[in-house]
Amino acid sequence: MSDYVKDQDLGGESLSGQLSRRRFLARSGITLAGTALIGCGGQESEQSPSAVALPATSKQNIVEVADGVYAAFADPSGDISANSGFVIGQDAVWVFDAQRVDYSTELLAQIQKLTTAPVKYLIHSHHHREIVEGTPVFTEALIVAHSGMRKNLIEEPRPGVRLPDVIYEEQLTFHDGNRELHLIHLGRYHTDGDSVLFLPQEKVLFSGDLLPGKGGPGGMRQAYLQEFVQTIDKALALDFETLVPGRGDSLATKDDLRRFQSYLTQVLTDVQTFIDGGASLEQTLAGVEVPDYIDPARRGTESFANLWRRTIERVYAELTGPSRP
Numbered sequence: 001m002s003d004y005v006k007d008q009d010l011g012g013e014s015l016s017g018q019l020s021r022r023r024f025l026a027r028s029g030i031t032l033a034g035t036a037l038i039g040c041g042g043q044e045s046e047q048s049p050s051a052v053a054l055p056a057t058s059k060q061n062i063v064e065v066a067d068g069v070y071a072a073f074a075d076p077s078g079d080i081s082a083n084s085g086f087v088i089g090q091d092a093v094w095v096f097d098a099q100r101v102d103y104s105t106e107l108l109a110q111i112q113k114l115t116t117a118p119v120k121y122l123i124h125s126h127h128h129r130e131i132v133e134g135t136p137v138f139t140e141a142l143i144v145a146h147s148g149m150r151k152n153l154i155e156e157p158r159p160g161v162r163l164p165d166v167i168y169e170e171q172l173t174f175h176d177g178n179r180e181l182h183l184i185h186l187g188r189y190h191t192d193g194d195s196v197l198f199l200p201q202e203k204v205l206f207s208g209d210l211l212p213g214k215g216g217p218g219g220m221r222q223a224y225l226q227e228f229v230q231t232i233d234k235a236l237a238l239d240f241e242t243l244v245p246g247r248g249d250s251l252a253t254k255d256d257l258r259r260f261q262s263y264l265t266q267v268l269t270d271v272q273t274f275i276d277g278g279a280s281l282e283q284t285l286a287g288v289e290v291p292d293y294i295d296p297a298r299r300g301t302e303s304f305a306n307l308w309r310r311t312i313e314r315v316y317a318e319l320t321g322p323s324r325p
């Protein structure tokens with residue numbers, strides 16, 4: 001968390017300036033991390049005595065995690081609930097993941113309450129529907145993504161969604177005054193075209209589905225499970241303190257990422273044990289127990305059952321099939 005958020009260092013901004021900005025943010029329905037955080041389901045967290053809720057019609061909970069750096073947690077009760085983030089620079093705004101059209105429309109309206117700077121850059125962590133569908137809302141933005149994301153979007157086109165204008169392979173760095181934004185491809189994990197956005201000065205990582213929330217299994221339909229575990233090690237080597245996860249309703253830390261990594265390792269180990277014993281896919285599906293990591297509230301849901309089946313199918317195929325190029 002930045003010093004700004006901790007209120008230990010005013011960072012050149014006067015106290016009265018900060019307070020008036022906080023009031024403005026409160027009027028805007030925007031919440032400052034460290035002072036307030038309300039779960040998207042409307043439940044106030046224990047650490048948020050002064051929480052400020054979004055308007056009742058809102059689809060997302062926006063939290064400032066560092067000066068000019070925001071997380072937008074999508075309402076998890078919606079049918080699509082991927083999170084976004086945005087960074088307000090000197091004369092441009094960067095948005096990380098568009099979400100669905102109606103969420104993107106609201107996100108843009110919230111951004112425009114905070115700044116007159118245009119959204120110049122729209123970064124996509126990967127090509128899935130809940131990430132890219134709102135792309136047309138950001139009419140002025142240059143779309144930036146990993147080369148694999150562009151390839152995947154060509155193979156699975158989404159109506160009205162533009163392909164990325166700019167692609168990169170390993171890392172792309174944006175400069176905005178003293179701020180740097182590092183767009184990094186850490187390897188294959190959720191898909192073969194994933195990106196994270198790392199802000200080294202602010203020690204913030206927008207992870208996309210590298211961390212699909214706390215206690216969630218994540219969508220693994222196109223994932224690389226063994227590489228996922230290795231990629232998390234690369235992410236943990238980055239110097240960040242605040243993680244904005246791709247799902248879920250709260251900020252996360254490196255420990256949360258480590259817990260998800262342990263979960264993945266456990267699933268890989270358990271499925272390998274069944275394979276070693278000669279089990280079929282169906283026998284493996286029936287036999288592997290859901291690790292304690294998974295949020296108990298999700299276990300009985302149809303959505304979890306589908307995600308879990310896909311996870312086991314993918315792991316089983318990975319561990320029994322040829323390695324994928």
Ligand SMILES: [Zn+2]
Nearest residue numbers: 126128209219
């Ligand atoms: Zn996805």
